[in-house]
Amino acid sequence: MANSMQEKSTPIAGAALDLRIWEWLVGLLFIGLLVFVTPIPKVAAIGLVFAAAVVKAVLVVRKYMHLAAEHWLLYVLALTPVVLIAGMAIALLPDIAFRP
């Protein structure tokens, strides 16, 4: 399959790309940790940390698992459970999370 992924500006080949992605992943990890230790409102902290997590996950899925280059069916297959879980969690909020 796709040996060389095309970045937006500079084309990078296989192993070098893997390394570059890793750098981003580690960077996002440290950003998350920084947010965690900084005294900012809790909701904001959680939001930022999870945003970082989502970006990390997308990087791994698109670049390490090559979903970016795959047939659309696999995209649907990967995305459907995420949507279902989100839907289930939201449906359960009134009943489980917000019980008086």
Add this chain to the structure above:
Amino acid sequence: MEAAPNIEAVVQFGDGDSIREIPAARLAIWLFLASEIMVFGGLMSCFMLLRIAHGGWDAEAAHVHWRIGAFNTLVLLTSSLTMALACTSAKERKRGTARRLRTYLGFTIVLGLTFLGVKACEYSLEFAKGFTPGAGLFWAFYYTLTGLHSLHVLAGIILNTTLWIAAARADLVPVVQRRIEYAGLYWHFVDVVWIFLFPLVYLT
């Protein structure tokens, strides 16, 4: 015994059906991963829901070792790198490919074992303080989530080790080159689960 079907073969029938051209094993792995997302997603949702219901569990959560967790996250992310490098080198047709593949795969296994070792130490620290699975709902979730994840890491290590051993034999290298993609997909998935699990359990 009849020959196993060539599951990596791509069949060209030319009647406009692009779905048929997805290699069978890759499709199967993604189907399996979809079901795993439902398992972990379900558990994580339950954790979030009950955590909200109980006011956040901040007191309990203060006792998790976030630095250890962060270190483990680094370990797992790096193991994803080495796994990706192993898969990338598997696609090469140069001299020394098999050796490079084995090296990267070996690092992945070692890092995976490191993750588990650190986790075991972490568990023993927590047990020593009396934080067992029966010590309250927060800890029950902590052990269930991280424990199930660790079992998946273990399965991945076993899978990778099988490939690593096979790659030592020259006649099996082509098989490993094909199959390592699937091991890679599984390993990266285990990493993605941890990418969400770490903040959920340690950083909230």
Add this chain to the structure above:
Amino acid sequence: MSQAAIQRNVLPVEHHEELSFVGKYVFSTDHKTIAKQYLGISLFMAIVGGFTAYAIRWQLAWPSSAIPGVGTITPDAYNTLVTMHGTIMVFFVAMPFLLGVFGNFCIPLMIGASDMAFPRLNMLSVWTLLLGALILLASFFVPGGAAAAGWTGYAPLSARPDLTPAVLGQDMWIVALALEFSSFLMGGVNFITTALNMRAPGMGFWRVPLLVWYEVTASVLFLLSVGPLIGGAVMLLLDRLVGAGFFLPAKGGDPLLWEHLFWFFGHPEVYVVALPGFGIMLEILPVFSRKPIFAYRALVYCALTTTGLSLIVWAHHMFISGMDPRLATPFTVTTILISVPFAVIVFAMIATLWGGSIKFDTPMLFALGGLTSFLLGGVTGIFLGSAATDIYLHGTYFVVAHFHYTLFPVTFFAGFAGLYYWYPKMFGRLMNETWGKVHFWLTMAAFQGVFMPLFLSGIAGTPRRVFAPNEYSLFKAIQPLQVHATIAAVILLLAQLPFVVNFFWSLKRGTQAKDNPWHANTLEWSVSSPPPHDNFERTPRVRRWPYEYSAPGASLDWSPQAERGDAMPATGRH
């Protein structure tokens, strides 16, 4: 496209080494053998499940009398019977029978493949199921007996080891279910991959037989819905073993969470069972009406719609559970909505029959019986899906009658229809037609006799899962309904004897079947009965959809999918 240009995605086998008995029948990776292994498991478990039904019905008709062959039972034992009846029938009969047998046997043959995409995974899946079944059966014999918290396993009854006698039994129940889930996850991945990846040339999606469509959508549905319950099962086991407290209020847990997790899977589960049942009926009706299936594409869309909708209706099982009442209305709406695709399926079936040249062979009789019974069951579901009426009917025999009027037709009527239909292809012989008809009429009549009275009993308010409802003066007057149901139940169980005898007798003494006794179009009928090991000597080239029956201008009233237009033999074969 020339044959030479076609690359088979299975390595051609030059020669077979002769396999030993063990290699051929026990550790087989051949999908046809695996299908028969699933058949053995499901029919055996059906006997066990039928026995539990017998004991339950006897107890209800003549409470606290000695059940012949069992003795008197305690209320705890009754709970165990009810629990194991449901668990066995849903997970170890319906699923293996409809998915394991017909999915495994028919999918590769119908799409022109030589086997499943992953034959060894297939073998692993049937062995995993067998292990689960053995563990479940073993749980009857451990101290404390088998699980007793209902097939739904509600917490805290299931979550605290001190609340039922079945301490070990309930743990084994969880493990057995986990194995069953793994088995069908593996099987499902196999079915989906095979159907998407290994179709013969010319078999685009709109030429795939409906059974394959319905088996695959059922597998997708199972794959997507079982995850949260697997998590829930782990949580339940931890509750029982270490007192984790996920579902225990005393520890801050929520029993309602279990109900949500269970039914999030539990409702799609009934469609996982219903869809293949319908798929079987949809294959049989056109063949025995000598007419194309009506609204083929709509039927495909119905399967997809059902799959999607079934994931958002689950809380209609929980209207009176104490959940947030604001959830009642959205779930009522989605539940009523899901009756639409089913109505379309039923109408399409009726329209297929309309004006057809109906042949009332046994497979057709069972398909028709299934259709009519399911229709009744389906409409009673509307009362249960609407929160307002469900408030009264929940937990009564109305529910029991409803789900038996839906699950029994799709499992047994459709299942028997499929079995009588594909038996010649599986075993090379035809089952006896006369005894098949006897089997059908007895089963059909007795089935109505068991469950119709239960609707009335439920409307009168009789609660389910109660050891002796006649102890309440409220229900004493309608006790004759329970007696009536039990007598019919005994007849229903005895009515299966002609089938059992017929099945085994026909294996050795049935009329030899030629390739295509039913003059059907789908690809499995183009090979010998039974098929050779690799199914097709040459990969078939599909030229038309499966339902070309009675086409105007054709010399015969059927057109096999892979034959050229004029290459039909002048005489049909039988």
